[in-house]
Every structure is written in structure tokens, then in C-alpha cells.
Amino acid sequence: MKQSGLPAQFNRMRILCSESAHFTVKKSAAQLGLGENAVITVQTDENHRMSLSHLRSKIAEMKSEGLVPFLIVGTCGTTDFGSIDPIQELAVIAKEENIWLHIDAAFGGALILSHSHREKLNGIHQANSITVDFHKLFYQPISCGAFLLKNGKHFNLMNHVADYLNPEEDRDEGILNLVSKSTQTTRRFDSLKLYLSLKTIxxxxxxxxxxxxxxxxxxxxxxxxxxxxxxxxxxxxxxxxxxxxxxxxxxxxxxxxxxxxxxxxxxxxxxxxxxxxxxxxxxxxxxxxxxxxxxxxxxxxxxxxxxxxxxxx
Ligand SMILES: Cc1ncc(COP(=O)(O)O)c(C=O)c1O
Missing domain, CATH: 3.90.1150.10 (Aspartate Aminotransferase, domain 1)
Known part of the structure; x- marks a missing residue:
């Protein structure tokens, strides 16, 4: 996909997220060339969490129609309600169905530091990828965020070797260049802010x-x-x-x-x-x-x- 672009059956690819998920899921689908309509929203329960029964029935429905659900986006801290999708159960479904699980923890990722709410993140380690915003509940100046991958090898999907910047021999000699793990090329040293905050606070x-x-x-x-x-x-x-x-x-x-x-x-x-x-x-x-x-x-x-x-x- 990195070399040749979207597969021929791209218009059958579907992304699932709850109806309370952030609008950037749709925006990203559009940027990927899949279109916003590739995002199918799953109903939420009375606590604004993704309904697991509805998720299962949506997946079954898609499969019967020849569609390809390839990504579930669970939200850990929805923007309006702060609700947290049932992460453990999403991980089980994603594994059973062989679907990538992404957790949008932009807002709720900071619970990892909380004494009283930390267990709400239980199971998050099973996600294939996670986004966290440090400019929200980690109190960092805008902007400061991270995209985490469970399997670091997947960073290869966004790596591009440029002779003037991150040549192969640098990597072989152990010279670190984070451009290999970033969608941006030139960027600020945002992680320094977080590092110093964690060190001092x-x-x-x-x-x-x-x-x-x-x-x-x-x-x-x-x-x-x-x-x-x-x-x-x-x-x-x-x-x-x-x-x-x-x-x-x-x-x-x-x-x-x-x-x-x-x-x-x-x-x-x-x-x-x-x-x-x-x-x-x-x-x-x-x-x-x-x-x-x-x-x-x-x-x-x-x-x-x-x-x-x-x-x-
Ligand atoms: C749940 C959630 N996801 C994603 C975002 C987008 O984050 P950013 O503003 O860093 O693009 C927000 C922002 O409010 C959010 O609340």
C-alpha cells in the first residue's frame, strides 16, 4: 500500500468507531482517500460508550455485504462526555475478527498517571496503535502529541529513506533519526517539554x-x-x-x-x-x-x- 497506493478494493474498506468518536476519524479517512463514508458509526450505550452488540452486528452485516472492516477506533475519553469505550472487549473482538485496533486516547491517555482512575485504561496495551495528546491532560503547551505502535516494525510503513537526511548507513551505525517515525519532516523537539515536565513535576x-x-x-x-x-x-x-x-x-x-x-x-x-x-x-x-x-x-x-x-x- 505504501508503494502502490490504495488496493483495488479500497471502496469496500470500512472503519468502525462510536457515534461519539472525534471528527478526526472521518477527516483522516478522507485524507487517506477512503472518503468519510468509509467510516461507519456504532451506536453508544446510555453511558456514551461504544455498544459491543451493535459493533458485532455491524461487522457481521459488513462481511455479509462483502465489505472489509479493517479498523476499529475505540475512544478513551470522548470529547463531550469523557466516556471510555470498553477497551478490553474491543481488543477481544478486534483479535477475533483480525481487525486493527486503534485507541484514540488523546484526551484520556493521561489516566495512566491517575491514582483514582487508572484502571479505566485496563487493556489499552492490547491496542495495535494509540494516540495521546500531551497538550490536554498532561498540561503541555500546544502542540505535543504522540502516535504509539504496539509493534515498532510498523513504523516502516511511514519510513522513507532520503540520502541527505536518514541514509541507510546511519541506521546501520546506530545513528537515530526520528524522521523515520514521523509524518512530518522538520519539526520541533516537542518531547522535550514532556520529558522536563515529568522530570520536574x-x-x-x-x-x-x-x-x-x-x-x-x-x-x-x-x-x-x-x-x-x-x-x-x-x-x-x-x-x-x-x-x-x-x-x-x-x-x-x-x-x-x-x-x-x-x-x-x-x-x-x-x-x-x-x-x-x-x-x-x-x-x-x-x-x-x-x-x-x-x-x-x-x-x-x-x-x-x-x-x-x-x-x-
Ligand atoms: C477524543 C479526541 N480525539 C482527538 C482530538 C484531536 O486532537 P488534536 O486537537 O490534538 O488534533 C481531540 C481534541 O479535542 C479529542 O478530544
Whole structure:
């Protein structure tokens, strides 16, 4: 494939991921020349995790239609809900069906350092490849990410020998050139940031930083659940996101959109997302210095704006 491009039957190749997976799965399929339609989304359960029964039936359906499911993308920490697909079970299915398993751990990969949530990554070592973003929960400046392969030999699939840069004799003499393992040629020494952070902060303090954001998310979800004028979707946050909205008896979508926009221009940038066509607001607790009081301050401002907009839209 590296030499001759996509195989003749490329239009039968399919990628499976959950309906909550990140849009970059589709974007990558398009960049690979397979097209976004090669990505088949699998339903999620009530906890926004990929449904295993639906995955199995999708694979069976594809095979009966002569399609070739070749990649399962499991997400460890979906962008909105922080949900974690059942990694161990995905690994079993991928092995049975001889399908490559990729885990998008861009958001959730940092759980590996967590004291309280680490077991949620159980089974991740079985993935054929993993992506991790260090500019998310590892607190590194943008950008800093890694693509990990279970079998290092597969890096050959992206290796290109250029005489001026990484000639064969360099490799034979043990001279390391990371261009052989990268899609980019010229690039920054991003791993230095992570290395120095791990060295100076240490994994224990990292764990405390990360875990404090999970605790804050739980406290905020509990607080919001007690308020009559708020509805919370993530009552028990899986990671550190809280998805909620201000409750208005009319034009609830517009009211929440207006709240987010006005807050953005006046006080704080909070995220908005759409779930089943409904607008929701979202807190992603990344900063370990943020306190419940800071968040309640924002919630109070949301309430004031909500009361204003429900009368005006
Ligand atoms: C689950 C997940 N995967 C992938 C990405 C994309 O990461 P990046 O912004 O580093 O391209 C994100 C970004 O939000 C994400 O949440």
C-alpha cells in the first residue's frame, strides 16, 4: 500500500468507531482517500460508550455485504462526555475478527498517571496503535502529541529513506533519526517539554493535578444537579467534563446559545456542544487551580444571563 497506493478494493474498506468518536476519524479517512463514508458509526450505550452488540452486528452485516472492516477506533475519553469505550472487549473482538485496533486516547491517555482512575485504561496495551495528546491532560503547551505502535516494525510503513537526511548507513551505525517515525519532516523537539515536565513535576504530583480535576468535575456535577434551573447530562462524570444547560420553558436552545455568546464577550469562555439537536454548555476541568467557588461564580453568571434571555428570545 505504501508503494502502490490504495488496493483495488479500497471502496469496500470500512472503519468502525462510536457515534461519539472525534471528527478526526472521518477527516483522516478522507485524507487517506477512503472518503468519510468509509467510516461507519456504532451506536453508544446510555453511558456514551461504544455498544459491543451493535459493533458485532455491524461487522457481521459488513462481511455479509462483502465489505472489509479493517479498523476499529475505540475512544478513551470522548470529547463531550469523557466516556471510555470498553477497551478490553474491543481488543477481544478486534483479535477475533483480525481487525486493527486503534485507541484514540488523546484526551484520556493521561489516566495512566491517575491514582483514582487508572484502571479505566485496563487493556489499552492490547491496542495495535494509540494516540495521546500531551497538550490536554498532561498540561503541555500546544502542540505535543504522540502516535504509539504496539509493534515498532510498523513504523516502516511511514519510513522513507532520503540520502541527505536518514541514509541507510546511519541506521546501520546506530545513528537515530526520528524522521523515520514521523509524518512530518522538520519539526520541533516537542518531547522535550514532556520529558522536563515529568522530570520536574514527577508522576505523583501529576497524578494529584489530574485527579483534582476529576474531583472538581464531580463536585460541579453534584452542585448543578441540586439546582432547579439547570439540567445535567453527566451526573457522574467519567473524566472531567460536565455537560449541562440552563433550563428555560421556551426557546431553550437559543437561550443557551445566547448565554454562551454573552458570557464569552463579557466574562468567561465556556464551551457549547450539541447533543441530539439540543444545545448544551460544557465545562472541561483542566486547570488544577480552579476551585468549586470559581465555577459557582460562573454558574451564577449563567443564571443571571439565563433569566435575562428567557424573557427576551
Ligand atoms: C477524543 C479526541 N480525539 C482527538 C482530538 C484531536 O486532537 P488534536 O486537537 O490534538 O488534533 C481531540 C481534541 O479535542 C479529542 O478530544
Amino acid at each position: 514527577g508522576t505523583n504530583l501529576f497524578a494529584r493535578l489530574i485527579d483534582s480535576t476529576f474531583e472538581l468535575a464531580t463536585d460541579v456535577a453534584d452542585y448543578l444537579s441540586e439546582q432547579n434551573d439547570f439540567e445535567v447530562l453527566t451526573k457522574e462524570p467519567e473524566l472531567n467534563t460536565v455537560v449541562f444547560r440552563y433550563v428555560s420553558d421556551q426557546e431553550i436552545n437559543q437561550v443557551n446559545r445566547n448565554i454562551q455568546q454573552e458570557l464569552y464577550h463579557s466574562y468567561a469562555a465556556i464551551a457549547k456542544t450539541t447533543i441530539d439537536g439540543q444545545n448544551y454548555l460544557k465545562f472541561t476541568m483542566l486547570n488544577p487551580r480552579t476551585t468549586l467557588k470559581d465555577v459557582i461564580d460562573i454558574i451564577d453568571r449563567i443564571r443571571v444571563l439565563g433569566e435575562k434571555w428567557r424573557k427576551h428570545v
